[in-house]
Amino acid sequence: MKITLTINKHAQTVDVDPRVSLLDALRGELGLTGSKKGCDHGQCGACTVLVNGRRINSCLSLAVMHDGDEVTTVEGLANGELSPLQAAFVEHDGFQCGFCTPGQLCSATGMLGELEDGWPSHASDSLEGGYELTEEELSERMSGNLCRCSCYPGINAAIRQAAEKDGAA
């Protein structure tokens, strides 16, 4: 099936078997190998991309279901220079092997948007809004991204720095 995706602001048409996941289309058909295949079952978060601004597991979604959608992958986060979040990951050493990093970056970008929109989380005391990115909130909101090197202190420090610059925390 022919589908058109707007990936990192460029419209691209690909011909895919209906069985192909969005992740496999990005990596195999379009050569965007930043998004990683970790578990391929939605448990690790390494495949996280933004679709129409929202973070999702691209391994658990069929490419054919995204015809016309806007997709942002880790390759699209930098705009000439690293995004504040990416720069913060470098500054705080938010990785070791780096395999989970594209998913962490896309997930955190989406998560900061959710925070800005006032979405509650399981860690929120109140459902009324006004959330700050405490350690508990951050860990809860990023629980869909695993880091096997366990670089969570650096990852969390980077996300918090980006959030403060963003005015979201």
Next chain:
Amino acid sequence: MKPFDYVRAEDPAAARKAAATAGATFISGGTNLLDLMKLEVMAPDTLVDISRLPLDGIEDHEGGLRIGATVTNSDLAADMRVRRVYPILSRALLAGASGQLRNKATTGGNLLQRTRCPYFYDTDTPCNKRTPGEGCAALGGETRNHAILGTSDHCIALHPSDMAVAMRALGAQVEVEAADGTTKLHEMDDFYRLPGDTPHIETVLQPGDLITAVRLPAPQGDRQVYRKVRDRASYAFALVSVGAVIRMEQGRIAHAGVAFGGLGTKPWRDPEVDALLTGNAPSRELFDEAADTLLRGAKAQDGTEFKLPLARRVLRATLEEATQ
């Protein structure tokens, strides 16, 4: 993954028609279905994509809310009306899955998600739910995330939803458009079937039936608590969860709607538990009696024995919080 035909439905009528053929199934969020298709636990011949149908609204309806079937778990949990009037539903949704999954998973799909019994997932072991009549490897096997209520000699698979527990406590209805175009309303209490000797049949839905919405009545209690106990602090299924919708009048429980996750082969609610609580003043003895009532027919395996005392404690803690 086995090959399938992909059909994007243009409207609900076309979706129902496409799905009425043998081997067809609806897909919207797909977070559970695609996982099962990769493992070939499920192998539909046709996928009918309903994700772009206009079923993604949350509307005021007869003093309550009508939640479209394709509203995502994220949007539902963040909706201000849900947060203020049905906080148990926001809490249950936020206690489930991860941020990424909640952004994709839908209301209708959450209701129809399959069990996470490891033997259901492992096609090398027998499973009556996957292949009727094959046997059950969970009985006598490794158990932990399994049911102790509503089980049969054929299946002890747990219904994993948090959302559905809150909806049962709230007395929700499932709105369905049948293949012939008529609209049916199923009480949540009647929507799921016990496994019996047909554990592969999980709900009252017929081929071609399309869930269009879940309707919530005006809440019957303003004290709403959802408490979930699990193996890790986030992103894990419930070992035991309790959702309580309580109204207090003059120190007594005037309304009790208590539902349970992590215990039943379907999202569990026991009218005798609600009846026992109603009209009485809250006390430790009353809550213990409620636990006795809840667990009177429980059948635990070696690996799920711990759920008996755990259910008692979580019920007590939930009711203490809801009635204090």
